[in-house]
Amino acid sequence: MSESLAVLIDHAATKEDAATIGQSIIDALVSEGCILPTPSSSCVLTGEGYSPGPRLNEIYSFGDTELRYWDMLTNCGVKIHTERYVNFWAFPVFEAAVCPGCNVDQSKDDSFFDGLYECVAAFINDGVVPDIHCPVCDQRYSCRQWKCIPDVGIAYLAIEFWNWPPFSSSGWNMSLPEMITTQTSRTLATSWGRM
Ligand SMILES: [Zn+2]
Structure with missing residues (x-):
């Protein structure tokens, strides 16, 4: 099957502050149980990502025919980018x-x-x-x-959620972008893509 991803992009982050802001966003996702605190290479195709956290199946209500993303898929980690970022995965679904x-x-x-x-x-x-x-x-x-x-990035900070449902999905019982804004005062653009 093809791989899809949801993406959050911080267009206001700069080269200098992207890493610090990125860590605060990771901390917020960990504190809400959306991701595990230690990155690993087993949940993303390249590099390291954060595996899905313990509260996701409570924060998200699956539809009857919907895939249970986090239980059924291997490549479902959260990958943070704090350097020049382009969402190349937007182009196949532009x-x-x-x-x-x-x-x-x-x-x-x-x-x-x-x-x-x-x-x-x-x-x-x-x-x-x-x-x-x-x-x-x-x-x-x-x-x-x-x-x-979808938003193509051209930014210094982005978080990719591989094979997660879109942030616009009605299954979310809590808005992750809003939670992040509340905890970190950062406003993030939502995007998506497909590999
Ligand atoms: Zn014009």
């Missing part, structure tokens, strides 16, 4: 890219993707964030200003 000036979706226009791929490469390689030209309003906007669905 839905829209709305210009911040004219509000027109440009995702059907190949030239938009040429611009976006250039931005991704410039950010990953050099830490810079170029503009993308909009052919409709003939303006240029930072690629961080475009509303991409």
Whole structure:
């Protein structure tokens, strides 16, 4: 089966404070029993991640036909990224890219993707964030200003939840993004993707 992921992205975190903020978010998830406190390599495909915690089956109510993610899947860890982050997994399920000036979706226009791929490469390689030209309003906007669905990141802090249900799922009895905001005062964007 293909792997999917839910993602939380902190667009306001900087290169300098991403690691500290990231640890505070991990601490919040541990304190609520959403993840185990010690990372391991057995729950993610590469590197290390945090295994699902003891309270998840209480915080989330499964539908009748829904997979019991955390009990049935091996690759279901939580992986934190505190360096230049792009959600590459958004591209296979890309839905829209709305210009911040004219509000027109440009995702059907190949030239938009040429611009976006250039931005991704410039950010990953050099830490810079170029503009993308909009052919409709003939303006240029930072690629961080475009509303991409799903959110592609281009940020310094993100948390990937591999094979977790989407944060928009009605099964959640507690909003994880809201819990994190309450505990850490950070506002996170939600995103998703597929491998
Ligand atoms: Zn435009």
